[in-house]
Amino acid sequence: MTTNLLPPPPAPSARTIPAGSYSLLDAIKAEWMKFRTVRSSLWCLGIFTIIMVGFSALFCAVTVNQWGKHPEDVFGFDPLTASLAGVTMGSLAIGVLGVMVVSAEYSTGSIRATFAAIPHRSTVMLAKVLVLATVLFITAAVAELIAFFLGQAILSTGHAATLIGQFPATHIGKPPTVSLGSHGVLAGLLATDCYLTTLAIVTLGLGILIRHTAGAISAFVGVLFPLFLIVALLPTTFKDHLQKFLPLEIQQTVVVSKPVVSATSMSMWHGVIAMALYAVVLVGAGIFFAVRRDA
Amino acid sequence: MIDVTNLTKRYGTKVAVNDLSFSVARGSVTGFLGPNGSGKSTTMRMILGLDHPTSGTATIGGKPYRDARWPLREVGALLEARSIHPGRTAYNHLRTLAVANRIPTSRVNEVLRLVGLEETAKKRTGGFSLGMGQRLGIAAAMLGDPEVLLFDEPVNGLDPEGIVWVRTFLRSLAAEGRTVFVSSHLMAEMALTADHLIVIGQGRLKAAMSVDEFISTNSRQRVRVRTPDADRLSATLSGEGLQVAADEHGLIVYDVVSDRVGELCSASNITLHELSPMVASLEEAFMELTRDDVEYHGQIEDAR
Numbered sequence: 253m254t255t256n257l258l259p260p261p262p263a264p265s266a267r268t269i270p271a272g273s274y275s276l277l278d279a280i281k282a283e284w285m286k287f288r289t290v291r292s293s294l295w296c297l298g299i300f301t302i303i304m305v306g307f308s309a310l311f312c313a314v315t316v317n318q319w320g321k322h323p324e325d326v327f328g329f330d331p332l333t334a335s336l337a338g339v340t341m342g343s344l345a346i347g348v349l350g351v352m353v354v355s356a357e358y359s360t361g362s363i364r365a366t367f368a369a370i371p372h373r374s375t376v377m378l379a380k381v382l383v384l385a386t387v388l389f390i391t392a393a394v395a396e397l398i399a400f401f402l403g404q405a406i407l408s409t410g411h412a413a414t415l416i417g418q419f420p421a422t423h424i425g426k427p428p429t430v431s432l433g434s435h436g437v438l439a440g441l442l443a444t445d446c447y448l449t450t451l452a453i454v455t456l457g458l459g460i461l462i463r464h465t466a467g468a469i470s471a472f473v474g475v476l477f478p479l480f481l482i483v484a485l486l487p488t489t490f491k492d493h494l495q496k497f498l499p500l501e502i503q504q505t506v507v508v509s510k511p512v513v514s515a516t517s518m519s520m521w522h523g524v525i526a527m528a529l530y531a532v533v534l535v536g537a538g539i540f541f542a543v544r545r546d547a
Numbered sequence: 548m549i550d551v552t553n554l555t556k557r558y559g560t561k562v563a564v565n566d567l568s569f570s571v572a573r574g575s576v577t578g579f580l581g582p583n584g585s586g587k588s589t590t591m592r593m594i595l596g597l598d599h600p601t602s603g604t605a606t607i608g609g610k611p612y613r614d615a616r617w618p619l620r621e622v623g624a625l626l627e628a629r630s631i632h633p634g635r636t637a638y639n640h641l642r643t644l645a646v647a648n649r650i651p652t653s654r655v656n657e658v659l660r661l662v663g664l665e666e667t668a669k670k671r672t673g674g675f676s677l678g679m680g681q682r683l684g685i686a687a688a689m690l691g692d693p694e695v696l697l698f699d700e701p702v703n704g705l706d707p708e709g710i711v712w713v714r715t716f717l718r719s720l721a722a723e724g725r726t727v728f729v730s731s732h733l734m735a736e737m738a739l740t741a742d743h744l745i746v747i748g749q750g751r752l753k754a755a756m757s758v759d760e761f762i763s764t765n766s767r768q769r770v771r772v773r774t775p776d777a778d779r780l781s782a783t784l785s786g787e788g789l790q791v792a793a794d795e796h797g798l799i800v801y802d803v804v805s806d807r808v809g810e811l812c813s814a815s816n817i818t819l820h821e822l823s824p825m826v827a828s829l830e831e832a833f834m835e836l837t838r839d840d841v842e843y844h845g846q847i848e849d850a851r
Contacts, residue, residue: 273616274648282647289639290632361630364597365640365687368624369647371596371613546598 279370279379286366287383292356296349297387300342301395307338308399312406319427320413331430332440332509335403336396339444339507340500343451346388347472350455353384355465364547373542377460381535384456385449392448396441404429436509443520447506450527451499457534460542475499492516502526548573548695548726549594554603556589556750563589565750566603571728571743573694576721578741578758579730582837586750587730588626591699595624607695619648623688624697629680633673637664637683640672641690650691658686677704685713696720698729702736714740734833738762748837765832770805773797773821774812783815784808797821 287293312334318325354377357363370376410427430437455472462468480500483491495501496516502523505512511520518526549571556564564586571577581587592598594605596612605611607622615621631640641655659668662682667675672683681704688696698717702710717740721727731737737744737758744761746754754761774780777798784791790801797820800808805824812819 269617269620270649274618278647278649282643285639285643285646286632286635289636289643290634292634356632360632361627362632362640364592364626364630365644366647367597368595368626369619369644371615371618544599546592 274370276375276379279375280382282366282369283376283379283383287353287387290356292352293349296345296352297391300345300349301391301398303342303345304336304338304392304395304399305402307341308335308403309406311335311337312403315427316406316410319410320415320424323415326415326424329428330508330510331404331407331428332400332437333507334407335400336440336444336507337403338399339448339503342395343448343499343503344473346392346448346452347455348469349388350384350452351459351465351468351472353380353456354459355463355468358463359465367547373547374539377535377539377542381453381456384452388449388452389445392445393441396444400432400441404431430509434509436511439520440507440509443506443524446524447503447527450524450531453531454499454527454534457531457536457538460535460538497526499527499530549605549607549697549728550609551590551594551605552603554590554593554605555601556586556593556598557601563750564593564600567747567750567752568603569745569752569755571726571745573726574721574724575742576717576727576729576740577743577745578737579728579745579747580734580737580833581730581732581747581753583732585747585837587732587747588699589750590747591624591626591697591728591730594697595622595626597626617648617691619644619650619691619693621691621693622695622697623691623693624699625681625684625688625701626699631672631680631683634671636669636671637675637686638668640683641687644687644690648691654690654692658689661689662686678706678709681705682709685716693725695726696728698727700730700732702731702733710736734829738829746833746836753836761832762829765829765835767801768803769825770800770803770808771797771821771823771825772800772808772812772819774817774819776817779815780812780817783811783817787811799825 315325315329315334320326354363357366366376367373407427407429412426413424415422415424432438432441455468458468458471459465462471480498483494483498486494492515496518501517505514505517505523506520508520517523551570552568554564554567555562567586567590579587579590589598590605593600594607594612607615612618612622635643638655638659641658642652644650645652645655656665659665662685664679664682664686667679672680675683681701685698685701688698701713701717705713714736717727717729721742729737729740738761741758743757744754745752756764772780773796777793781791781793781798784798784800789803792799792801805822809819809822812822
């Protein structure tokens with residue numbers, strides 16, 4: 253750094269402090285600027301989109317290639333689910349993003365600068381929720397639409413097939429495709445968008461509660477995956493009651509165009525509402541502690 | 548402007564700040580002195596509402612910081628230099644703060660110029676040196692052109708030219724009528740910068756006085772005298788109106804030059820074994836004041 257002698261500081265300009273006070277809107281503007289001025293957020297969104305589109309292309313291409321060879325892949329085939337095959341892996345990128353939005357500030361100490369500018373911590377956290385929810389809702393919608401159109405285009409290249417090993421031989425035709433106007437497609441896309449958005453808020457809540465990036469990501473991955481495996485090992489009576497509340501299980505009923513009919517799972521919109529409740533509880537608990545803890 | 552009343556902060560059984568009360572006046576630089584770990588940063592964070600006191604209050608302009616309408620326009624603060632996301636540029640860091648308090652973006656360029664960071668404003672702060680981080684922190688504090696300023700160890704990591712600049716800068720802020728509260732563990736630096744001193748040790752108030760007062764009480768001219776005839780010398784010196792104190796090594800005579808003590812001894816036929824002038828530095832006076840309160844004694848001190 254050059255060490256040129258610095259000029260003496262100028263006299264303060266005539267200070268005029270505007271009337272009123274900072275508002276939630278000011279906090280939202282600041283959070284939005286923070287969000288888009290670090291690379292990690294753009295990286296996470298980019299990786300999420302690539303996963304969504306890439307998995308759609310891969311899954312649909314494999315479907316076309318293997319069509320008719322495995323009966324279990326044919327019955328109950330949902331073209332929308334196939335073109336949104338990246339949701340599970342994409343959730344990881346979103347979870348990391350949700351956690352980082354707040355944990356990066358705690359781990360770098362920049363949360364102190366944030367709270368110095370906006371001392372009401374609930375306002376800061378609410379602004380983070382609103383910014384992340386908006387960004388995620390739009391990004392997920394775009395990623396879903398690209399994945400959807402690409403996936404359906406790949407599926408439409410499929411050839412009619414006859415199920416092998418069945419007697420009498422069953423003609424199953426070409427792999428089915430759906431369009432935006434098909435029954436249940438828009439609802440499925442919207443519910444998936446809501447699912448991904450609420451998932452991001454859930455992880456943001458984890459970030460506020462746990463404050464450490466690694467810890468919060470571990471908690472998120474721990475909730476999303478191992479808990480699923482543990483519940484799967486429980487006796488049926490418990491499993492049937494518990495399993496439907498797990499995010500991954502909710503995902504199975506949300507990312508569809510044909511409703512999943514099962515006595516042990518929630519309906520599509522109940523699943524979305526459950527995710528929203530998780531988000532409210534975690535962010536609420538996070539704010540409760542953030543206000544009381546030392547920054 | 549800043550009022551701290553019976554402020555206490557406990558972490559478990561450890562008391563970081565212990566029933567601390569002081570106030571900081573406007574229009575002057577008030578130095579906040581204490582050894583490392585004496586509770587300076589904790590106190591400053593409590594003034595800014597970042598840490599919650601166990602008991603007691605801290606207000607700025609009569610109200611707690613969290614009630615400020617436009618916090619950055621009312622109070623500017625430099626906390627640890629590394630309160631910055633390393634992936635964001637200096638310019639964007641300041642812009643996010645400006646936006647939060649509706650401070651015009653033009654002001655961002657002004658404060659960057661003020662601290663001499665225009666050249667590096669578009670670089671990400673992860674690559675900044677400690678000194679550049681401090682300059683960015685000062686820029687952030689000045690962003691809202693506030694009346695009240697708090698600086699926690701602002702000269703840490705600065706080169707000598709930067710230290711002189713900060714000193715001049717703090718003095719000019721006070722001259723403009725602002726309230727400047729600045730912490731340091733370096734007495735010599737505060738003697739040059741501050742008007743008033745608040746000295747703490749282990750979270751307790753040790754002294755609150757003007758710098759001039761501190762200097763005059765702690766840097767008195769003293770002369771050490773060793774003599775086999777201490778009683779007679781003591782009487783002679785007292786008779787001359789001089790203040791004399793005895794310690795295990797002999798006598799200490801205050802506010803006198805050694806020449807005069809020597810002449811008095813000679814006139815009274817008193818044998819001298821030692822006659823040596825002593826001038827305590829401010830740093831020594833400060834160390835004396837907080838001696839029992841230093842959290843981490845160095846190896847040299849232990850070896851003594």
